[in-house]
Amino acid sequence: MTLYSYSRISTYETCPLQYKLQHIDNIKTEEEGVEAFMGTRVHETLEKLYKDLILSKMNTVDELIDYYNAKWKEKWHDEVFINRDDMTEEDYRKTGERAIRDYYATYHPFDHNKTLWTEKRVVFSLGDEDHKLRGVIDRLDKTPEGVLEIHDYKASGRMPTQEKMDADRQLALYQIAVLEAYPDTENVELVWHYVLFDQEMRSRRTKKQLEELKKEYIEAIDEIEAAEEFPPNESALCDWxxxxxxxxxxxxxxxxDGMPEKERKKEKGYVLVDRYVELKEQVSQLGEEIEDVKEQLM
Ligand code: SF4
Structure with missing residues (x-):
């Protein structure tokens, strides 16, 4: 049985075709959104910070920024794409740099908890040998009160609501892995660092919620294993x-994309999309008229 991960299953849920191209046909794409590129650079800088701390080395914030900028330069490639016309590579680089400076100022000298794991690869069972997941936990800390905290760094440009974090499945799945490794642990807390906002979000899961989550993921794996068709599912995520x-x-x-305007307008796909937009506008206009008439009748 294939070893699944949270992100692999999420890809299937988002778009079965993308899942097939990526995980069954193994088609590699070099394309990468600049937000993901920046997130990875911030991530590896914080990984260095905590890995060095385990060996008693305290980096200064400027040393970390030098590391971040060196990695940015080394890893930047032609396939990194920026969707927003009003933003540049430098805008994103500076944003990541600011996030690291803010994080450092907030948590320095990083001695509140004991760090047990950084970038830890885990494989854990959902209840039987046929249903296992793998993942990478950004950081696992133990607080002075004995609580195990699963930390995750997010470089999203939007702050989520508490409701969203209480429903988040990725760190909840990682809690199953942590409980497998530390079965005597009573208290586990999930902690997300929204680094662009210098904010933490926290949440907890009950044993019952974890059991339900296991069931949900067993069903998801069985569905993917049985799938014979992988249709495209268009959404806002297509842009990435x-x-x-x-x-x-x-x-x-x-x-x-590269056609002259005249030819482009004759292309079948273009014509259909154009017609679709036109019809949608008509539907919306008719909707407004219906509302007007309804009001007059009342
Ligand atoms: S472009 Fe959109 S619909 Fe097509 S494979 Fe990608 S995510 Fe799926």
């Missing part, structure tokens, strides 16, 4: 998908 050239819902947009 690197498989447009293989996707029937999007490939015409790549084809027409």
């Amino acid at each position: 998908c690197g498989y447009w050239e293989y996707c029937p819902a999007k490939k015409h947009l790549i084809k027409i």
